[in-house]
Amino acid sequence: MLAALATLLVFQCLGEGLSYLFHIPVPGPVVGMLLLLGYVALRPASAATLEGTALEILKHLSLLFVPAGVGIMVSASALRGDVLAVALSVAISTALAIAVTALVMRAMLRRQRRLSGGPGERA
Incomplete structure (x- = not known):
C-alpha cells in the first residue's frame, strides 16, 4: 500500500x-x-x-473537500457581491453535467445492447 x-x-x-x-x-x-x-x-x-x-x-474522498469548503467560508465576504452569479453558474453547470452524464449513459447502454445482441435492441 x-x-x-x-x-x-x-x-x-x-x-x-x-x-x-x-x-x-x-x-x-x-x-x-x-x-x-x-x-x-x-x-x-x-x-x-x-x-x-x-x-x-x-x-474518504469527502474529507478532501473540507479544505475547499473552509476556503469558501473564509473568502465568503469577497463573494458577497457575486452571490447571484456564483449560484447561477453552479446551478447551470450542475444541470449540464447531469444532462451530459445522462446522454453518455444512454449512448453506452445502446452500444452495450448492440454489441451483446440482447433484448431491447432497436434498429
Missing part, C-alpha cells in the same frame, strides 16, 4: 512540476492523472497494485 501511495504522489508531483515548468493552463493534478493513465496503459499490471490504495482513498 505504501508503494502504491508513493506512486500516486509521484505522479501528482510530476504533474504539478510539468504544469509549472511549461506553464500549462491545466492544473497539475490533472496532468499527473493523465501521466498516470499513460503509465497504467503501458503497464496494465500496475493497475492491480494501485487499485486497493485508490479505492481506500476514494472511501
Whole structure:
C-alpha cells in the first residue's frame, strides 16, 4: 500500500512540476492523472497494485473537500457581491453535467445492447 501511495504522489508531483515548468493552463493534478493513465496503459499490471490504495482513498474522498469548503467560508465576504452569479453558474453547470452524464449513459447502454445482441435492441 505504501508503494502504491508513493506512486500516486509521484505522479501528482510530476504533474504539478510539468504544469509549472511549461506553464500549462491545466492544473497539475490533472496532468499527473493523465501521466498516470499513460503509465497504467503501458503497464496494465500496475493497475492491480494501485487499485486497493485508490479505492481506500476514494472511501474518504469527502474529507478532501473540507479544505475547499473552509476556503469558501473564509473568502465568503469577497463573494458577497457575486452571490447571484456564483449560484447561477453552479446551478447551470450542475444541470449540464447531469444532462451530459445522462446522454453518455444512454449512448453506452445502446452500444452495450448492440454489441451483446440482447433484448431491447432497436434498429
